[in-house]
Amino acid sequence: MNIKMKDIFDQVVLCEKCNVRTIKNYTSLEGFKIRVLECPKCAEIVYHPGDIKEYEEYKKLKTRDFNVKLRMVGNSFCVSIPKEFIDFHKEFEKEFNDLVRMNLDGPGKISMFFYSKKFYNNKEDNIEQ
Numbered sequence: 001m002n003i004k005m006k007d008i009f010d011q012v013v014l015c016e017k018c019n020v021r022t023i024k025n026y027t028s029l030e031g032f033k034i035r036v037l038e039c040p041k042c043a044e045i046v047y048h049p050g051d052i053k054e055y056e057e058y059k060k061l062k063t064r065d066f067n068v069k070l071r072m073v074g075n076s077f078c079v080s081i082p083k084e085f086i087d088f089h090k091e092f093e094k095e096f097n098d099l100v101r102m103n104l105d106g107p108g109k110i111s112m113f114f115y116s117k118k119f120y121n122n123k124e125d126n127i128e129q
C-alpha cells in the first residue's frame, strides 16, 4: 500500500460550528508566517499544525543565550554564529542564502538578517501569497 501524506490545508475544510467553507489565509506570530483557515461567518481561526510546530521550536531556541567572542580577521571582526541558529534557519528555508544583512540597530546592538521567503525579516518585508 502506498500512503501519501496530504496537507489538510489543501482540502476543503468546513467550519465545525457554521458548516461553511473556510478560507485559506496567513497570519504572523512574532514574525512567523503561519497558514490559517478562517471561517467567513464566525471568524474562527484554525492554525496549520506544521507551522505551529515550527513556531514552538523557534520559541524554545529564542530563550537560549549564547556568548561568542569577537575575532579580528584582516580589517574586520568576526563572530561565530551558533550552529543551532543556522540549522534552524536552514530547516525551514528551501533555498538557503548564505548572504546576511547587518545593521547597527542602536547603541550596543547589531541586528543581522537572513534572507528568507519563509519568515518576516522585518515589518517592511512583503510576503508573497
Ligand SMILES: [Zn+2]
Binding pocket: 015, 016, 017, 018, 019, 020, 039, 040, 041, 042, 043, 044
Ligand atoms: Zn464558523
